[in-house]
Amino acid sequence: MSQSGGVLSDALLVARKDLLLERRAKIGIGQVLPFAILVLLLFAFALDPDRGILKLATPGLFWVTVLFSAVLTLQRSFALEAEDGILEALRLSGMSPAGIYLGKVTALTIELLLLEAVLVLGVAVLYDTKFLGIPLLFAIALLATLGIAGAGAVYGALAARLRSRETLLPLLLLPLLAPVLIAATRGCEVSLEREAMSGWPWAALLGIFALVYLTLGSFLFRPLLEDA
Amino acid sequence: MSAIVHLRSAVALIGRFPALAGVNLDVHAGEILLLRGPNGAGKTTLLGVCAGLIGLSTGEAVVLGEDLTRNRRAVRRRVGLLGHDSFLYQDLSVVENLDFWSRAAAATVADGRAALDRLGVASRLFELPVHSLSAGQRRRVSFAAMICRRPELWLLDEPHAGLDSAGRDLVDGLMSEAATSGATVLFASHELDRAEHVAHRSVTISGGVILDETPPSTETRADS
Numbered sequence: 430m431s432q433s434g435g436v437l438s439d440a441l442l443v444a445r446k447d448l449l450l451e452r453r454a455k456i457g458i459g460q461v462l463p464f465a466i467l468v469l470l471l472f473a474f475a476l477d478p479d480r481g482i483l484k485l486a487t488p489g490l491f492w493v494t495v496l497f498s499a500v501l502t503l504q505r506s507f508a509l510e511a512e513d514g515i516l517e518a519l520r521l522s523g524m525s526p527a528g529i530y531l532g533k534v535t536a537l538t539i540e541l542l543l544l545e546a547v548l549v550l551g552v553a554v555l556y557d558t559k560f561l562g563i564p565l566l567f568a569i570a571l572l573a574t575l576g577i578a579g580a581g582a583v584y585g586a587l588a589a590r591l592r593s594r595e596t597l598l599p600l601l602l603l604p605l606l607a608p609v610l611i612a613a614t615r616g617c618e619v620s621l622e623r624e625a626m627s628g629w630p631w632a633a634l635l636g637i638f639a640l641v642y643l644t645l646g647s648f649l650f651r652p653l654l655e656d657a
Numbered sequence: 658m659s660a661i662v663h664l665r666s667a668v669a670l671i672g673r674f675p676a677l678a679g680v681n682l683d684v685h686a687g688e689i690l691l692l693r694g695p696n697g698a699g700k701t702t703l704l705g706v707c708a709g710l711i712g713l714s715t716g717e718a719v720v721l722g723e724d725l726t727r728n729r730r731a732v733r734r735r736v737g738l739l740g741h742d743s744f745l746y747q748d749l750s751v752v753e754n755l756d757f758w759s760r761a762a763a764a765t766v767a768d769g770r771a772a773l774d775r776l777g778v779a780s781r782l783f784e785l786p787v788h789s790l791s792a793g794q795r796r797r798v799s800f801a802a803m804i805c806r807r808p809e810l811w812l813l814d815e816p817h818a819g820l821d822s823a824g825r826d827l828v829d830g831l832m833s834e835a836a837t838s839g840a841t842v843l844f845a846s847h848e849l850d851r852a853e854h855v856a857h858r859s860v861t862i863s864g865g866v867i868l869d870e871t872p873p874s875t876e877t878r879a880d881s
Contacts, residue, residue: 439761446746446757453748453786514742517710522761523734 436528443524443532447506448539456505457540465498465544466551473555480557487556488617492573492610494548499541499577500599506537507585508594516589520654530582530650534643537578545570562620565628569620572635573613579642580605586653608638660719661686661810661841662707667716669699669706676702678865679716684843689836691856692845699865700845701741704812707843709733721809734762737808739816743799747788751778751798754787755805762806772801777827792819804831811835813844817851829855 451457472490476483483490510516519529552558560566584602588594612631619628662684669677676699684690692700705711707720709729718725723732738744745754755769773783776797787795796819803811811832817825832842832855846852853859859871 442757442760446749446753449753450746450748453750509746509748513747514740514744515746517738517740517742518744518758519761520710520730521708521733521736521738522758523763524761 436525436531439524439528440531440535443529444535444539445532447533447536450509451536451540457502457544461498461501461505462544462547464501465494465548468494468497469548469551469555483556484558487552487558488614488621489610490556491548491552491617492613495541495545495573495613496577496603496606496610498544499537499581500602502537502540502544503581503585503602504595504598506533506582507589511589511594516654526651526654527647529654530586530646531643533582533585534575534578534646537582538574541574541578542570545574558621560621562628565632566617566620568632569613569616569628569635572632572639573609573616575639576609576635576642577606579639579646580609583642583646583649583653586650609635612638659686659722660684661688661721662843663717663719664703664706665717667706667718668714669702669711670714671702671711675714675865677706677713680862680865680867682860682867684841686841687836687839689832689842689844689855689857691849691852691859692843692862693849693852693859694845694862694868698863700862701814702865703862704738704740704814704843704845707732707810708736708738708812710738732810734806735808736810736812737803737806739800739803739811739813741814741818743787743795744802745787745795745799748786750784750786751790752783754798755802758802759805764805764807768805768807769801772805773798775804775831776801777823793821793824796820797824800828800831809840811840811842811844813842815846816844817846817848825851 469490473483476486510519549560553560581602584598584605588598588601591597612634616628616631616635619631660683662682664680664682667677667680668675680699680703692703694700702711706713706718706725709720709725709732712729713726720732721735725732746757749757751773752770755773756766759766759769778794778797778801782790782794787798790798800816816828820828829851832844836842844852861868
């Protein structure tokens with residue numbers, strides 16, 4: 430009788446597979462990244478007449494762009510699992526549902542962090558932004574992305590088999606991620622030295638959000654996988 | 658001899674529709690059982706129930722000694738299911754798929770390669786993405802992904818579909834080998850001439866119930 434290798438090894442296996450799928454299909458580089466850059470450009474065109482507003486709004490515009498891109502990435506990630514009976518195969522595999530969840534979160538986090546790295550360069554060029562608080566910015570990006578991926582994987586699994594998943598997932602997810610948007614935006618404003626207060630409480634809030642969803646997701650993924 | 662599959666008054670609903678409406682069935686170790694029946698008869702649902710993927714509304718289901726009414730998950734690692742879907746990632750190559758699914762089932766990468774060889778998947782196809790394969794080649798890769806798990810119970814839904822003559826012979830040989838080595842095979846097929854030759858016994862399912870059972874044929878038993 431086969432035995433699965435444990436949560437960690439299952440998570441690594443799934444994360445490696447998801448990253449390999451992205452490398453093969455190049456949806457992130459070929460579609461999501463151009464979409465994200467296009468959104469940044471459109472914001473720049475829309476607000477450029479008043480450069481001051483564009484500068485003030487940079488953190489918010491950045492995270493709104495990340496959220497939209499994250500929804501696309503999540504839809505792609507879970508659409509793959511809903512094709513060709515893959516969800517049944519995963520249920521039959523004997524892998525730990527928590528391992529599958531954490532693997533998907535890991536892959537999503539890596540993909541989104543790479544996207545954000547490119548978007549930061551885009552913001553620096555298009556919006557003439559200077560990033561000063563790099564450690565805080567890095568912490569905010571990492572924790573916010575973990576929260577987006579953690580919550581997104583829960584709702585991605587929930588919507589995976591639904592015919593209306595393309596429209597339902599943003600409707601479910603975006604309101605839920607409003608706290609991430611607010612905290613990440615405020616934290617980034619501090620890291621850009623637009624506000625005098627410390628940004629670390631915002632990072633802590635993002636950390637709590639990520640922790641709650643990673644914990645919930647690890648437990649909820651089994652029933653979600655069963656009902657998907 | 659205890660049954661590997663034991664169903665009594667098994668009722669399974671798909672939505673509100675009773676896809677199984679009171680099935681009684683026993684399948685014993687080393688047996689190859691053919692499920693016959695028209696489209697929509699409940700064959701695929703029956704295989705899904707035995708795999709622990711579909712729950713029963715009422716009735717009894719004990720598969721490989723596991724009571725599925727209590728815990729459907731317990732049996733999943735021990736069965737191999739070949740369904741209508743390929744169970745393969747279309748953008749990954751043949752070997753990437755086999756590596757993933759063999760590791761997922763705690764088998765080794767070598768098990769996956771051996772299964773590909775056993776299914777006659779040419780090595781020149783190994784690096785190709787699955788979406789570029791023909792239907793028959795995909796079917797062989799799916800079969801390889803199933804057998805590398807070394808399942809105790811094989812659940813095959815139209816295993817000959819999409820295969821050429823050599824592939825169909827190969828599948829028949831694999832089913833016979835599996836049964837000889839102690840595994841149990843339950844398969845659904847519409848290709849009755851071929852399927853009845855390899856099966857030890859067959860049952861007809863229609864409207865979600867078993868209508869009749871063909872006892873083991875002396876000739877078929879002698880062949881096996």
